[in-house]
Amino acid sequence: MAMVYPKSTRYRVWLTHLSLLGFVLLIMFPLLMVVSISFREGNFATGSLFPDQPTLEHWSLALGIPYTLADGTVVKPPFPVVTWLWNSLKIAFISSVLILLLSTTSAYAFARMRFAGKGPILKAMLIFQMFPPVLTLVAIYALFDRLGQHVSWLGVNSHGAVIVASLGGMALHIWTIKGYFESIDASLEEAAIVDGATTWQAFVHILLPMSVPILAVVFILAFITSITEYPMASVLLMDIDKLTLSVGAQQYLYEQNYLWGDFAAAAVLSGLPITLVFLYCQKWIVGGLTAGGVKG
Amino acid sequence: MSAVNAAEAYTPAMTDFRSNAVLKSVLKWGLWAAFNAFALYLVVVLYAQQQTAFALLGLVVTGIASYVFISKRAYAHRYIYPAVAGMLIFVIFPLLYTVGIGFTNYSGSNLLSLQQAQTYHLQQTYVSGARLPFTVHRNDGGLRLQVAQPDGSVLVSEVLAQGAEPAQIELSLSTADSSLGEALPLREVIALRKQLEQWVFVEPNGELLRLYGLREVAAVRPLYRLLENGDLLNNRSSERLTLDTQQGFYVDSRGNTMAPGFTVYTGWDNFSRVLTDPSIRGPFLQIFAWTVAFAALTVVFTLAVGLVLASLLQWELVRGKAFYRMMLILPYAVPAFISILVFKGLFNQNFGEINLVLDSLFGVRPDWFSDPTLARSMILIVNTWLGYPYMLLLCMGLLQAIPRDLYEASAIDGASPVDNLLRITLPLLIKPLMPLLIASFAFNFNNFVLITLLTSGAPDIIGATTPAGTTDLLVSYTYRIAFQDSGQNFALAAAIATLIFILVGAMAWLNLKLTKVKV
Numbered sequence: 001m002a003m004v005y006p007k008s009t010r011y012r013v014w015l016t017h018l019s020l021l022g023f024v025l026l027i028m029f030p031l032l033m034v035v036s037i038s039f040r041e042g043n044f045a046t047g048s049l050f051p052d053q054p055t056l057e058h059w060s061l062a063l064g065i066p067y068t069l070a071d072g073t074v075v076k077p078p079f080p081v082v083t084w085l086w087n088s089l090k091i092a093f094i095s096s097v098l099i100l101l102l103s104t105t106s107a108y109a110f111a112r113m114r115f116a117g118k119g120p121i122l123k124a125m126l127i128f129q130m131f132p133p134v135l136t137l138v139a140i141y142a143l144f145d146r147l148g149q150h151v152s153w154l155g156v157n158s159h160g161a162v163i164v165a166s167l168g169g170m171a172l173h174i175w176t177i178k179g180y181f182e183s184i185d186a187s188l189e190e191a192a193i194v195d196g197a198t199t200w201q202a203f204v205h206i207l208l209p210m211s212v213p214i215l216a217v218v219f220i221l222a223f224i225t226s227i228t229e230y231p232m233a234s235v236l237l238m239d240i241d242k243l244t245l246s247v248g249a250q251q252y253l254y255e256q257n258y259l260w261g262d263f264a265a266a267a268v269l270s271g272l273p274i275t276l277v278f279l280y281c282q283k284w285i286v287g288g289l290t291a292g293g294v295k296g
Numbered sequence: 297m298s299a300v301n302a303a304e305a306y307t308p309a310m311t312d313f314r315s316n317a318v319l320k321s322v323l324k325w326g327l328w329a330a331f332n333a334f335a336l337y338l339v340v341v342l343y344a345q346q347q348t349a350f351a352l353l354g355l356v357v358t359g360i361a362s363y364v365f366i367s368k369r370a371y372a373h374r375y376i377y378p379a380v381a382g383m384l385i386f387v388i389f390p391l392l393y394t395v396g397i398g399f400t401n402y403s404g405s406n407l408l409s410l411q412q413a414q415t416y417h418l419q420q421t422y423v424s425g426a427r428l429p430f431t432v433h434r435n436d437g438g439l440r441l442q443v444a445q446p447d448g449s450v451l452v453s454e455v456l457a458q459g460a461e462p463a464q465i466e467l468s469l470s471t472a473d474s475s476l477g478e479a480l481p482l483r484e485v486i487a488l489r490k491q492l493e494q495w496v497f498v499e500p501n502g503e504l505l506r507l508y509g510l511r512e513v514a515a516v517r518p519l520y521r522l523l524e525n526g527d528l529l530n531n532r533s534s535e536r537l538t539l540d541t542q543q544g545f546y547v548d549s550r551g552n553t554m555a556p557g558f559t560v561y562t563g564w565d566n567f568s569r570v571l572t573d574p575s576i577r578g579p580f581l582q583i584f585a586w587t588v589a590f591a592a593l594t595v596v597f598t599l600a601v602g603l604v605l606a607s608l609l610q611w612e613l614v615r616g617k618a619f620y621r622m623m624l625i626l627p628y629a630v631p632a633f634i635s636i637l638v639f640k641g642l643f644n645q646n647f648g649e650i651n652l653v654l655d656s657l658f659g660v661r662p663d664w665f666s667d668p669t670l671a672r673s674m675i676l677i678v679n680t681w682l683g684y685p686y687m688l689l690l691c692m693g694l695l696q697a698i699p700r701d702l703y704e705a706s707a708i709d710g711a712s713p714v715d716n717l718l719r720i721t722l723p724l725l726i727k728p729l730m731p732l733l734i735a736s737f738a739f740n741f742n743n744f745v746l747i748t749l750l751t752s753g754a755p756d757i758i759g760a761t762t763p764a765g766t767t768d769l770l771v772s773y774t775y776r777i778a779f780q781d782s783g784q785n786f787a788l789a790a791a792i793a794t795l796i797f798i799l800v801g802a803m804a805w806l807n808l809k810l811t812k813v814k815v
Contacts, residue, residue, distance in 0.1 A: 109375035132742035136390030168386025
């Protein structure tokens with residue numbers, strides 16, 4: 001099929017490349033800047049993209065190692081970044097595993113079974129998912145305050161509370177997995193049930209092994225959502241050693257105590273792994289995201 | 297013969313199977329009964345503590361659970377129960393609870409229930425009699441208090457539990473039978489002061505003693521007496537404190553309220569305050585207008601950037617698409633809380649890199665955080681940076697579905713690329729995009745993280761009685777009313793949250809209509 005090209009096409013292609021490259025540079029500016037700042041001396045230094053005297057001061061502090069300046073003074077790490085990162089990873093991992101387990105079983109019922117109230121429940125889930133949790137924080141705080149009086153590991157200022165609270169946000173994941181299950185032919189499971197398998201066995205031994213890709217996507221999505229979750233964690237966690245990264249990171253940039261260089265190193269250190277995972281998995285994630293909703 | 301053998305061989309297995317089944321059902325019903333007993337206990341405890349809402353939640357969640365896991369007809373519901381319970385507890389219940397708070401006066405000054413407030417007042421005491429010197433001793437693995445009587449004898453307390461909850465504990469004093477040893481030095485008494493002040497000691501003759509300074513205890517009497525109609529009578533001045541269930545306070549004769557207050561139902565008060573009180577309505581409407589503008593402009597900007605980029609990448613003569621795509625979705629891959637804070641630093645007026653560049657190019661150093669217009673522009677720039685990759689990805693997917701020959705026909709007619717974009721691409725994309733645009737609008741309408749981390753709502757609106765900023769969105773506004781130190785007005789925040797719920801609900805419903813969700 002011959003496309004009709006005007007004469008000026010070649011210039012237009014060059015122009016397109018030029019504008020795209022210009023745009024990419026513009027977009028990359030903040031990210032490149034942060035990497036550069038993390039190698040600069042002190043917290044107020046200005047300079048070019050490539051630091052004149054690169055130093056590992058901020059990186060050492062971000063990793064929790066005290067740094068000795070040239071004049072012999074020792075700088076202590078301002079915040080326990082590695083602890084925060086560990087807290088974030090721990091909470092994100094446990095809550096994603098729970099979300100994956102529970103949303104998979106629900107999605108199976110929604111995709112394969114007929115039962116009373118199926119349609120309304122599915123629709124209600126979609127609608128309620130749009131209400132921002134920020135607005136109900138008073139109620140959520142009160143809820144965990146009461147829970148904590150009976151079950152201490154679920155109280156305010158515990159990681160358990162943050163993990164359990166994340167279980168409210170499963171609707172989108174259920175929809176994603178349900179869509180995938182529906183795209184798989186049910187005849188294999190039916191055959192297994194005819195041969196005497198229970199519904200549960202058919203689900204675990206036949207459907208699940210075929211759904212590993214979507215389960216991986218949902219796990220990564222839930223993981224990233226949990227890592228970047230801010231409002232709930234900011235209200236439920238108080239002790240500096242219990243904070244997650246998303247709550248703790250802002251402490252670098254208070255007016256009175258502005259640690260720009262230290263922040264840059266901590267940001268690169270903690271942001272880089274998540275960014276790389278996202279880019280590596282983007283092919284699979286993008287499908288799930290665009291089908292579902294908006295990343296937070 | 298062989299048949300008999302077979303039958304005999306079968307019997308043990310059969311009984312084994314039967315006893316297994318019995319064991320299983322006993323185990324099942326036992327677990328079920330234990331679970332229900334525990335749940336009922338919790339519900340009753342909560343109800344007894346006047347936490348009716350929480351008791352009801354517990355009753356509903358456990359009631360559904362015990363039905364679903366026992367009824368054969370609800371087999372399918374077992375699969376969805378955990379997810380539904382999660383939504384019930386952490387989404388729907390907080391929603392209803394928040395709406396409920398909107399109709400009360402629950403706030404930092406009215407946190408307690410009436411009963412708790414009464415108890416607090418009744419625990420207040422006043423000094424009524426003699427002051428007696430005391431010493432603290434370490435004895436029997438705990439602390440004991442020794443009070444010297446005017447006649448030279450001493451009274452000794454029981455062992456005080458160290459680290460006990462801050463409450464008033466009555467400890468009886470008795471005459472000493474043996475020496476307690478060395479008294480603790482004053483330095484240690486000072487360290488224990490907070491704890492000692494919580495205790496009320498009862499003398500053998502019924503007189504109450506309380507800490508008075510660091511060396512003496514004094515005889516005290518309860519300050520208030522509860523009257524039959526709920527009012528309090530001051531024992532010392534015989535002044536009457538009237539119970540005001542409208543305001544949620546005890547009020548003295550001059551009309552002053554006595555802290556702490558208690559939570560009462562106030563009807564539509566908070567809502568009418570939002571809509572009629574000028575010092576709240578003004579900021580509220582201003583913030584509402586900015587929220588709508590912010591969400592709409594974000595959608596427009598991100599869509600414009602995303603669509604143009606997607607159209608460029610769509611062009612088959614452009615090479616290196618994979619590279620461009622990777623680079624262009626980078627802002628999406630970086631966690632938002634990090635990139636927002638990065639921008640906060642880059643936009644800093646004095647040593648931010650953006651002002652350095654602007655200064656060297658144009659000689660200006662705009663103050664991005666103090667000027668309302670500049671702060672808003674900065675927020676839109678940052679949010680466009682954060683949000684365009686999502687639109688880019690959406691558009692790239694949807695552009696595949698547009699037939700190529702439409703562009704060929706327009707090329708024959710001599711159309712420019714801009715014509716193509718506006719007359720072919722956009723009209724064909726807008727319909728499938730609409731529900732996603734609404735979702736994006738709703739998301740940005742409630743984009744709490746961006747505002748909180750970037751500006752925290754600053755600069756403030758002048759003349760507002762509640763914490764309110766020119767860049768605040770409705771969500772961050774309610775958050776500040778509820779959680780910032782000065783405010784803690786949970787009820788007002790809940791009332792505003794209820795108004796937002798209505799708006800969000802409308803958007804969600806519209807979205808559902810447009811997508812024609814099939815279930």
